[in-house]
Amino acid sequence: MAWGVEVDEAMFLGGLDKGPFLRSFEPDFFFDDQTRHCESAAGAGPTGHVVHGVANQAN
Numbered sequence: 001m002a003w004g005v006e007v008d009e010a011m012f013l014g015g016l017d018k019g020p021f022l023r024s025f026e027p028d029f030f031f032d033d034q035t036r037h038c039e040s041a042a043g044a045g046p047t048g049h050v051v052h053g054v055a056n057q058a059n
Contacts, residue, residue, distance in 0.1 A: 019044050 013021060018037045022030055022044035029046040032038050033055040041047045050056075 011025075017040050018030065018032065019040040022041050027045060029048065030038075030041045030044070031048045031050050032041065033050040033052075035049060038047050038049045
């Protein structure tokens with residue numbers, strides 16, 4: 001919010017492969033904390049890996 005960026009939609013696909021959905025949806029960008037989801041999404045558009053996401057927390 002401090003950057004003046006607003007999120008207008010957030011979608012959660014429950015572990016499904018992200019690439020096919022994103023190719024159809026055509027988002028401006030995609031972020032995820034799992035590298036396998038980022039690898040799938042990268043072919044559909046700009047993708048960012050959240051290195052401190054839930055999937056990356058140390059036990």
